[in-house]
Amino acid sequence: MSERKAEHVVVIGAGIVGACSALELLRDGHQVTMIEPGEPGGRQAASYGHGCWISPASVVPMSMPGLWKHVPGYLLNPHGPLIIRWKHIVRLLPWLTRFLLAGATLTRVERTAEALATILKDSPERHMALAESIGQPDLIRREGLLYAYPNRSAFATEKLAWHLRRLTGLVWRELDEASLKAREPALSPHYRFGVLTEAGAHCTDPGRYVSSLVSEAVNQGARLVKAKAIGFRLNGDRLQSVKTDRGDIPCDRTVIAAGVWAKTLARQLGDRIPLESERGYHGVINVPVGGPAHPVMPSDGKMANTPTAKGLRLSGQVELATVDTPPNWKRVDILLDHARKTYSGVELTQDIAIDRWMGHRPSTPDGLPVIGKASGSKDVIYAFGHGHVGFATGPITGRLAADLVSDKPPERDLEPFSPRRF
Secondary structure: OOOOOOOEEEEEOOOHHHHHHHHHHHHOOOEEEEEOOOOOOOOOOHHHHOOOEEOOOOOOOOOOOOHHHHHHHHHHOOOOOEEEOHHHHHHHHHHHHHHHHHOOOHHHHHHHHHHHHHHHOOHHHHHHHHHHHOOOHHHEEOOOEEEEEOOHHHHHOOHHHHHHHHHOOOOOEEEOHHHHHHHOOOEOOOOOEEEEEOOOEEEOOHHHHHHHHHHHHHHOOOEEEOOOEEEEEEEOOEEEEEEEEOEEEEOOEEEEOOHHHHHHHHHHOOOOOOOEEEEEEEEEEOOOOOOOOOOEEEOOOOEEEEEEOOEEEEEEEEEEOOOOOOOOOHHHHHHHHHHHHHEOOOOOOOOOOEEEEEEEEEEOOOOOOEEEEOOOOOOEEEEEOEHHHOOOOHHHHHHHHHHHHOOOOOOOOOHHHOHHHO
């Protein structure tokens, strides 16, 4: 198939995926308009508040064999790493059913892990090159990512997760108690075994990073419009314009990178995507002494503890509820309480200043993003639904979206991410 000529492409969403899509489209010679109702890199975006990890190890899906046994606990335990709010259970039931089925067998989770690996495997290198290209290499650091366990037996209980990582080519280094202490002296003596994934990287300021990427796109000629996309104007199956709350924007093609809000736009194009918000939380605290020097994930907390430019970011928790449900800030208190136990030298008083955040991971039940063309128009490209790996896979998703716009053979097999798989 021959490549299409340069066209006017509207990118809906200016998070990490939208920003990377805009830059790749500009590189291909297209005219680009970005639509974003909030500030690029602002607190409204999942890109702002994630755990800062850029990890090829993130191939383990949320849904795993036997998970269904724990659903009653998720409903009853308000302090667990995953909770489901009772009042939303009926509305979420179709998504939850698909979610449990997606992880029902080893074969299914292996297939999911292998698909995720195709878009995660070179994510640190892509981010490092991207940060270098905008003159801010300090925003991405490749110091490795550390998983801390009380002992080797605790590590063995996660046998399936590490099987999936080995299956997809991940290499790691196991640390005994002395090596773990040398690597991360701040850890409590409770932790005596570690796993270091040296291929991993992290971002020191996700908000500034995304804002800088959008600014770079604007500097290269993209137009940024502060508006909310509400629909499309089509002539048959050909796109005429994107409708916004500030008027229509005529264009030839569009990339939908609007996160959890993409579901309503996709429905207008004939695709009913089962997309829900996995509400995530973080708290950022200033720790003058005693905190970790490197990113750490304590196994008994299932949270990412990451030193950033603004302080120690404690992030994690999964809460299934509607987008408009008010935050439950006790989720951040849980993160804070666990940090007190994880780092024995950190004084976390009750009156410590903490920046609390809650956002929406756009999640499909099978744990895979939606990347492909809309059913109702070949001029509309989907690039959303990345769940826990959106930040890490932003650069490759942007490249894949640009390939689809230009009718180029994509760099990765897109069949696992097809909008039609549901």
